[in-house]
Amino acid sequence: MTKQTRLIPSLLAATALSVAAMPTQAGSSTDEAVKAQLQDYKATMQAFGKTLKGELQAAMKAGGPMAAVQVCNERAPEIVADLSAESGYTLRRTSLKPRATEPTDWEREVLEDFEKRKADGTPVAEIAWHEVKKVDGEKQLRFMKAIATEGVCLTCHGQDVDPKLKAEIDRMYPNDQAIGFEEGDIRGAVSITAALDD
Numbered sequence: 001m002t003k004q005t006r007l008i009p010s011l012l013a014a015t016a017l018s019v020a021a022m023p024t025q026a027g028s029s030t031d032e033a034v035k036a037q038l039q040d041y042k043a044t045m046q047a048f049g050k051t052l053k054g055e056l057q058a059a060m061k062a063g064g065p066m067a068a069v070q071v072c073n074e075r076a077p078e079i080v081a082d083l084s085a086e087s088g089y090t091l092r093r094t095s096l097k098p099r100a101t102e103p104t105d106w107e108r109e110v111l112e113d114f115e116k117r118k119a120d121g122t123p124v125a126e127i128a129w130h131e132v133k134k135v136d137g138e139k140q141l142r143f144m145k146a147i148a149t150e151g152v153c154l155t156c157h158g159q160d161v162d163p164k165l166k167a168e169i170d171r172m173y174p175n176d177q178a179i180g181f182e183e184g185d186i187r188g189a190v191s192i193t194a195a196l197d198d
């Protein structure tokens with residue numbers, strides 16, 4: 001939906017002309033574009049959370065944590081890839097204590113800021129961030145939202161993970177750092193980036 005203008009170069013050219021003719025409007029039109037695209041990001045993120053949690057809970061019920069860990073291992077990256085392909089956005093899940101996905105430098109800075117905001121008393125559910133950044137001449141919209149550790153996460157990310165399960169996790173992720181969490185901790189964040197469609 002947000003990609004339509006890319007397919008219609010003549011419309012894009014017309015828009016550029018009309019923007020040039022209205023010198024004072026540029027700022028507010030960017031604000032509107034950011035707002036609309038963030039709305040889309042949040043919908044994509046919710047779709048991800050809902051799909052993964054549904055599959056995780058079903059696997060947990062059917063086969064316990066040893067089956068559920070396969071879902072996280074195989075399906076989480078697939079769901080991320082599918083949603084990225086569908087939306088055209090770059091979607092990632094990362095953490096200061098990663099299991100699979102190390103943060104980039106800017107993601108690490110944002111995650112560190114999230115920890116400060118939590119320490120200052122901001123509820124994890126409200127911790128999010130975005131910025132518009134020019135990268136290689138392209139205006140990008142970067143967005144991150146904190147993911148809270150819930151009770152069900154502790155089976156695989158908590159303080160006393162079952163040794164057999166931990167051995168399986170270590171086999172899959174020899175550099176695993178994603179254990180020792182408590183309920184309410186920031187487990188990590190979803191990060192979404194794409195060109196800003198303004």
Ligand code: HEC
Binds near residue numbers: 073100157178189
């Ligand atoms: C059955 C085990 C299991 C459970 C339960 C589980 N996870 Fe994970 N988690 C994993 C595995 C395995 C990965 C690595 C996935 C991959 O390869 O992308 C992972 C990765 C992640 C990541 C990506 C960042 C990183 O560390 O690489 C986040 C964020 C995350 N989990 C959050 C959660 C949250 C929040 C919950 C609870 C709602 C949860 N997990 C429950 C096994 C689990």
